[in-house]
Amino acid sequence: MLEALFIIAIGLIPAIISWFLMRKAEAHLRTRLRAAMNASANRQLNRFHRSPLSADHQYVEGVGYLIGDISCRFNARSAHIRCAVNPSGPCK
Structure with a gap:
């Protein structure tokens, strides 16, 4: 009887050891995933909260950063192009 036990x-020893190692690996994976998600979230928040690149940039609620005079009817309403009529020059 003792021999059977x-x-x-x-x-059962290999299964128990494997179970402990799997739990340890899963815990390590969870911490790495949590750190990666936090780093990604911080990068995204920093992208939205940075200051404008120049004095020409203006933030408009619901649109984002715009370049040039926002009251001009030819403003491209973009952070990359200043004027829809004359993209390289000032909006007139």
């Missing part, structure tokens, strides 16, 4: 215990 010993054989069963020997058979």
Whole structure:
């Protein structure tokens, strides 16, 4: 009877060790994933909260950063192009 219990215990030891190693690996993976998600969220928040690149940039609620005179009817309403009629020059 003792020999049978010993054989069963020997058979269960690899499964128990594997279970402990899997739990440790999952915990490590969760911490790495949480750190990556926090880093990604911080990068996205920093992108939205940075200051304008020049004095020409203006933030408009609901639109974002715009270049040039926002009251001009030819303003491209973009952070990359100043004027829809004359993209390289000032909006007149």
